[in-house]
Amino acid sequence: MNKDVLHSAIGLLSRREHSTKELTQKLSKKAYSSDDIKQVINFLLDEDYLSNIRFAESVIRNKVSRGYGWNAIRQELMLKGVNSDIYTSVLDELNVDWYTQAEQAYRKRFGETPIEDQKDKAKRLRFLQYRGFSMDECLTALNAN
Numbered sequence: 001m002n003k004d005v006l007h008s009a010i011g012l013l014s015r016r017e018h019s020t021k022e023l024t025q026k027l028s029k030k031a032y033s034s035d036d037i038k039q040v041i042n043f044l045l046d047e048d049y050l051s052n053i054r055f056a057e058s059v060i061r062n063k064v065s066r067g068y069g070w071n072a073i074r075q076e077l078m079l080k081g082v083n084s085d086i087y088t089s090v091l092d093e094l095n096v097d098w099y100t101q102a103e104q105a106y107r108k109r110f111g112e113t114p115i116e117d118q119k120d121k122a123k124r125l126r127f128l129q130y131r132g133f134s135m136d137e138c139l140t141a142l143n144a145n
Helices: 003-015 020-029 034-046 052-065 070-079 084-094 098-110 118-130 135-144
Strands: none
Touching (some): 003 034, 052 084, 098 118
16 A cells, blocks of 8 residues: 555545545545555545545534535535435434524524515525525525514
8 A cells, every 4th residue: 555645645534524535536636546546545444534424424514504405515415425325314313404494594694684575585585595495495484584
């Protein structure tokens, strides 16, 4: 096993959790051979230094605390190469109420100011949709205020 690749990988993992796909891409950018990268990734998985489950937990907790909805979180995890079985099981454990999340994100951004007209309502709806909330969650948050 190439020690340079291993040290680079551990250095990246010491800063934050990474998915397998993400770590592979970062190591590939450093011009390491794909065989060396595969060996190191397998070693890190075997030794539990690298875990897609921990990565998914980290991303979900971070995005929930920052006021994002499930659609945005799911999309990011898919882009990072996390299997859907992993992130759905992690989500079930966290037990997040997305309607409450949408209302909190709405209040944080718009406060208690009333909706002025249709243009303002559309703007607020787009904000919630951009944050990754479903249409039902968005409309519930809009109507609650």
